[in-house]
Each structure stands twice: as C-alpha cells, then as structure tokens.
Amino acid sequence: MTKGGETRNRILDAAHEAVVAKGFGATSIDELLAVTGISKSGFFYHFRDKTELAKALIERYFAEDERIYDALFARARDLVDDPLQVFLLTLRFLADAMADLPRGHPGCLVALSCYHERQFDASVRDLNREGALMWRRRFRAMFDEIAGSHPPRTAIDGDDFADMISSVLEGGIVMSKALEDPAVLPRQILMLRTFVRLAFQAGTT
Amino acid sequence: MTKGGETRNRILDAAHEAVVAKGFGATSIDELLAVTGISKSGFFYHFRDKTELAKALIERYFAEDERIYDALFARARDLVDDPLQVFLLTLRFLADAMADLPRGHPGCLVALSCYHERQFDASVRDLNREGALMWRRRFRAMFDEIAGSHPPRTAIDGDDFADMISSVLEGGIVMSKALEDPAVLPRQILMLRTFVRLAFQAGTT
DNA sequence: TTGTCAACTGCACCGGCGGTGCGGTTCCGT
DNA sequence: ACGGAACCGCACCGCCGGTGCAGTTGACAA
Numbered sequence: 001m002t003k004g005g006e007t008r009n010r011i012l013d014a015a016h017e018a019v020v021a022k023g024f025g026a027t028s029i030d031e032l033l034a035v036t037g038i039s040k041s042g043f044f045y046h047f048r049d050k051t052e053l054a055k056a057l058i059e060r061y062f063a064e065d066e067r068i069y070d071a072l073f074a075r076a077r078d079l080v081d082d083p084l085q086v087f088l089l090t091l092r093f094l095a096d097a098m099a100d101l102p103r104g105h106p107g108c109l110v111a112l113s114c115y116h117e118r119q120f121d122a123s124v125r126d127l128n129r130e131g132a133l134m135w136r137r138r139f140r141a142m143f144d145e146i147a148g149s150h151p152p153r154t155a156i157d158g159d160d161f162a163d164m165i166s167s168v169l170e171g172g173i174v175m176s177k178a179l180e181d182p183a184v185l186p187r188q189i190l191m192l193r194t195f196v197r198l199a200f201q202a203g204t205t
Numbered sequence: 206m207t208k209g210g211e212t213r214n215r216i217l218d219a220a221h222e223a224v225v226a227k228g229f230g231a232t233s234i235d236e237l238l239a240v241t242g243i244s245k246s247g248f249f250y251h252f253r254d255k256t257e258l259a260k261a262l263i264e265r266y267f268a269e270d271e272r273i274y275d276a277l278f279a280r281a282r283d284l285v286d287d288p289l290q291v292f293l294l295t296l297r298f299l300a301d302a303m304a305d306l307p308r309g310h311p312g313c314l315v316a317l318s319c320y321h322e323r324q325f326d327a328s329v330r331d332l333n334r335e336g337a338l339m340w341r342r343r344f345r346a347m348f349d350e351i352a353g354s355h356p357p358r359t360a361i362d363g364d365d366f367a368d369m370i371s372s373v374l375e376g377g378i379v380m381s382k383a384l385e386d387p388a389v390l391p392r393q394i395l396m397l398r399t400f401v402r403l404a405f406q407a408g409t410t
Numbered sequence: 411t412t413g414t415c416a417a418c419t420g421c422a423c424c425g426g427c428g429g430t431g432c433g434g435t436t437c438c439g440t
Numbered sequence: 441a442c443g444g445a446a447c448c449g450c451a452c453c454g455c456c457g458g459t460g461c462a463g464t465t466g467a468c469a470a
Contacts (some may be wrong), residue, residue: 003446004445026321028428030426040429041432042446046446048426049382050429062432108379110383114382115316115382128382139335139458146400154403160395163380164373166376167377168369169376171376174316174319174372174379175375177320178318178336179334179338187362189370190365194361197359199399201284208417212418234456234457235455243419244420245417245418247418250417254457254458255458300453412470416466416468417466419461419462420462420464422459424458426459427456427457428453428454430451430452431452433450436445436446436448438447440441440442
C-alpha cells in the first residue's frame with residue numbers, strides 16, 4: 001500500500017462512518033478534514049469532487065459485501081451438504097451476525113444512493129445497478145442449485161426469488177431504522193428463512 | 206381551506222415532487238420559491254425551517270398512505286369474504302397499482318428519512334416510528350384475522366409477519382430504484398403474496 | 411369607516427459548504 | 441541531484457439555509 005493509498009483509505013474510513021451515521025449530504029468535507037487531519041487541498045488531490053468520494057465509498061462497500069457473503073456461504077457449506085440446508089444455515093448466520101451488531105446495521109449504501117440526497121451522476125447509478133445485479137446473480141445461483149434437488153412447492157421465478165432476498169435485507173434495514181429497533185432486521189431475515197423453507201420443503205416443520 | 210392553507214399546500218406539493226425526484230438535501234428552498242412563485246419570507250412564514258417542511262411532508266404522506274390502504278382493503282373485502290383471500294387480493298391490487306405507475310414508485314418518505322441526508326431532530330424520528338407502527342398494527346390485525354380461520358403451516362410471529370409486509374415493500378422500492386426497473390416492485394409484492402399463500406394454505410397451488 | 415390581523419413581499423445580511431486556483435514544501439525512489 | 445507523488449496554506453467564488461425587519465394587501469369584525 002502506497003502512502004497515498006493509505007491516506008485515501010483514512011479518508012474513506014472517516015467518510016463511511018460519518019455517512020452511515022448522518023447521510024451523505026450531512027457529511028461535510030471540512031468535517032472529514034478535521035477527523036483525518038488532512039488539508040482541503042489534500043482531499044481534492046485524492047478525490048476530484050464529493051461524488052467521486054461517494055463512488056469510492058460504494059465500490060469499497062461492494063467489495064466488503066462480497067467478502068462477507070463468500071465467508072458466510074463457505075462456513076455453511078463446511079457444515080452441511082444439501083444446498084437448501086446451506087442456504088438456510090447461511091440465513092441463520094446472517095441473522096446472528098446482524099443481531100450481534102449492538103446498534104444495528106448502519107445502513108446500506110445502495111439504499112442511500114437510491115434515496116440520493118444529492119443527484120448523483122450516471123456512473124453512480126451504474127455502480128448501484130451493477131451491485132444489485134451482483135446480488136441477484138449470487139442468490140439466483142443459490143436458487144437454481146436448491147431447485148435442482150428440491151422442486152419448489154409452487155412456481156417461483158429465480159430472479160424474483162433472488163431479488164426477494166435483497167428486498168427483505170434492504171427493507172429490514174429500513175424498518176429497523178424506522179422502528180428504532182435493531183432486532184427487526186435479524187427477525188426479518190429469519191422470516192425470509194421461513195419463506196425459503198416453506199417454498200422448498202415438503203414437511204411442515 | 207383558508208388562503209394560507211392553500212399556499213402551504215402548494216409549497217408541500219412542489220416540495221414532495223422535488224424531494225422524491227432528487228432527495229431532500231438536493232431540494233433547495235430557493236427552487237421551491239421559483240416553482241410556487243412565493244417569496245422567501247412567505248416560505249418561512251409557513252415553515253420555521255426546512256426540517257418542519259420535512260415533518261409536514263411526512264405527515265401528509267402517512268395520511269395519504271392510510272387512505273390508499275383503506276381503499277385497497279375495502280375493494281378486496283367487497284369482492285371476497287375469506288380473510289386470507291381478502292389479503293391475497295389486496296396484495297394483487299397493490300401489485301397492479303404499482304405496475305401502473307409508469308416511472309415506478311417515486312420513493313417512500315420513511316426510507317428517505319431513515320437515510321436522513323440531514324440529521325433530522327427527534328420529532329421526525331418519532332413521526333417515522335409512529336408511521337411504521339401504524340403499518341405494523343394494520344398488517345398484524347390482518348394476520349390475526351387470517352390465522353383465526355387458517356392455522357399457519359409453521360409458527361409465525363404476528364408482528365414479524367406484519368413487518369415482513371412493510372420490509373418487502375420498502376425493499377422492493379429500493380431494489381426497483383437500484384435496478385432501474387419499475388417492474389421489480391410489483392413482482393416483489395407478488396412474491397410476498399406467494400409467501401402469504403405458502404404460509405397459510407395447505408394446498409400446493 | 412376604521413382597525414386588526416393573517417398572509418404575505420422586499421431586501422440586506424450571515425455563516426457554512428462545495429469547489430477552484432495556485433504557489434509552495436516534503437520526501438522517496440532513481 | 442532531480443523529478444514527481446503527496447501533500448499544505450491561503451485566498452476566493454457562488455449557492456444555500458436562515459435571520460431580521462420594515463412595509464403591504466386584503467378580508468373581516470366592531
């Protein structure tokens with residue numbers, strides 16, 4: 001990591017913390033300068049403008065997101081074999097992980113960008129879209145794998161199923177925030193787990 | 206309606222349109238003045254500050270939201286009797302209504318407030334919480350009514366079920382925006398319908 | 411008819427913020 | 441010894457949220 005890269009990361013760290021806490025619009029550049037101890041010129045050396053900061057933030061967010069899901073799925077695959085059980089266990093892990101966050105999920109940058117306080121340019125929208133499609137592909141693959149051995153009880157479109165996972169996660173975060181109750185998100189993830197179970201399992205357990 | 210009330214509403218109309226299109230932070234007061242033709246002093250005569258504008262916007266949004274759901278449920282109750290069928294039909298109506306919006310759902314003010322571009326004060330948070338609880342009560346009542354005649358296939362908490370409805374709606378809006386595809390939201394509502402069907406119906410249809 | 415009050419207008423001004431421009435400095439690798 | 445990456449310092453701009461205050465208009469009530 002070059003020295004420039006380190007500074008850039010320090011700015012991104014500070015920015016991420018402030019943005020999830022207060023939103024992008026309410027996070028001023030001056031404030032990030034104060035936290036990181038960098039000068040204004042230094043900031044604009046690394047980022048052309050605030051929008052580019054947002055882009056970098058989202059890119060980093062997706063990378064981290066990928067890493068987390070990979071780890072969660074891998075852990076579940078180590079413990080069970082059946083694709084359906086892998087997915088159900090992953091959702092359980094995810095719910096546990098969300099429940100362990102004392103102040104709840106800090107907020108998803110995709111949703112934050114959608115409710116763009118500032119009108120972002122096309123590149124941010126494309127980034128967002130690509131991220132959402134990444135989720136769709138991931139969960140869609142899982143759906144196909146499960147459906148291979150467990151015929152769904154009712155006709156379900158794979159993409160719709162995949163989007164449902166993302167929707168409940170995004171919606172769960174929103175509802176957790178709105179209700180000011182961090183427990184809502186993990187409980188919603190478990191509801192999603194129930195849905196998956198009902199969709200694929202013949203039994204009533 | 207007094208003259209003052211009319212002007213206030215005109216401001217709120219303009220504000221609502223701009224806010225769902227660009228976010229709260231990106232909507233300037235000056236811009237609202239230009240659209241409504243009112244003076245800056247006039248604006249601040251009606252609203253102490255921008256936060257109070259947000260509050261008024263959210264209050265109006267909830268009132269409209271209540272009205273819409275009441276109408277949807279009433280229409281469904283007119284057509285079918287069984288509580289489960291009423292709910293399934295309502296979800297169908299809702300999906301159709303969302304599909305009819307040419308540019309998709311413009312965005313929910315609750316989610317917008319949660320991803321508060323500006324840090325809103327406690328009163329806005331309370332308003333948001335009250336709105337989310339309103340949803341919970343409404344859908345919870347529906348759940349209880351259905352569960353009375355249709356024992357769920359698996360143990361489901363009523364509040365979690367109710368929040369699931371809100372979550373999928375909120376998440377569906379986010380995913381629709383992220384994927385830049387208005388069709389995602391209605392499809393997610395139909396997925397939700399599938400979930401409700403699976404949760405309560407013994408048959409596999 | 412006069413007074414009163416809600417509902418504004420017009421204008422000057424403030425501080426914060428995003429952003430620009432530019433000249434200088436420090437330090438690291440070659 | 442030199443060039444370039446990685447900054448610092450500072451002056452300046454325009455927009456925006458917000459304040460303060462004096463003045464105007466029109467409806468309605470005494």
